[in-house]
Amino acid sequence: MQKNGKGKQVLLITDVAGYSKVALSAMLPVLTHLGYDLYNLPTALVSNNFAYGEYAFLDTTDYMRDTLRIWQHLGFHFDAVSTGFMTSAEQASLVRAFCQAQRAAGALIFTDPIMGDEGSLYQGLPEETVGFLRELIPVSDFLLPNYTEACLLAGIPYSKEPISMDDAKALIAKLRDQGARSVVVTSMQVEGEGSVVCGYDAKADHHFILPYKLIPLSFSGTGDIFSSVFIGRTMAGFPIRESTQSAMDAVYEMILANKDVANKFDGLQIEASLDIIDQTAPKA
Template structure:
């Protein structure tokens, strides 16, 4: 059984971050440990929220895990609140002492051309630093733009521009890249680069004009679990896209969208 450490925030209300990823990864046969970067009262979409910084807890926990000899096959990171947390994650990575460690970074900062509520330029700088450690970096288009300072105002890119964006993201230091919520020549798609094959890829999708918090976390959890279970990055990305598409369509009529989707139901039905 593969072991993963998920470094992300834990919400009190809402199926996002650790609340979304832990049940999905567990259902996929992955042994999950969690390192909360913050306790969040509820999803930020509500507009009113409180965030408890858990940096001190993280620092003590990583030291204890090192003393106890805990080791992981994968470290997956999401929401970060301070530069000090990056240093802690770097120490966690270095403590693994293995060449086979998979580091996956989801630089959670924003969407739809803007940063999320409470996010600042400091968060962007934090994510640039963390991205250099990624074996797989998974920004959405907005996050890729903030990371690279390019294409902020663009609704769609040419193929050449898309390739340049991938290259600029790779220059942050990561190996493979998956950029979601992109448009190339008017086609909605996910674009990426697989360093194991040294090739770019593009997978088109039909845009469903609705937003649910946590779909990015679902995408990441499915992708990571597939890669850990031996799938190629392309196949894992395609499966994650299809999973999110099915869930969004199934929840179009849900009124309370800010809570996210009922992940446990999809697990029990064999859809996750």
């Protein structure tokens, strides 16, 4: 079993679902398997995945405000901070200030602007979500939106048809204009390439495009798994392109391994599939 976390401390800031392998429930087992010391700051407690159509929801902004104040007083520092689902502009403001301070002290900041898919916001999310998640872009070292989220953040119309490679680069350029450094956009359709992940590596100053075979199955939480593997590989020192490919391969193989699971809203059976993460590791 390959472990490469080397005791590095990673803070996960996103929601907790009581039922469904999404958000923290998806990220914790992956990054723990990779050897990282994990900490968490829940942005909300949710009864279950939004895909079920009804859910109970508890906003944790007051708890976050008090926790971050105490952590600042205690001088806690992390090697990396990953941000995900946010409920409000106040939460985003708190997290932005915290990430600025952590980044100034040497932390890497990974931002997954969780808010939508297939051209629209997730059920129940207000339009203002786009604006306050946009405010996190300048404090991010790595921005990890899906195509829908990238379009929303960039203010570019979502296309149901494949876009050109020039348009894909223009989309990333819009995000870079807003302060993004390295960018990885998932779930894209590009003319002549099919389904791809398209990215920009700020350190190497180059774009890359990685095609993948689309599996006609929809599991909740795959984006969280992608982000977790990407974070783990990047923190271990792999280049962004290799980290992205490893994350893509892990998600693909996990979907295949779980294709017969009846309840796909509940997400992938991650704990039973962790060996796949080792099998899809980049070559050193």
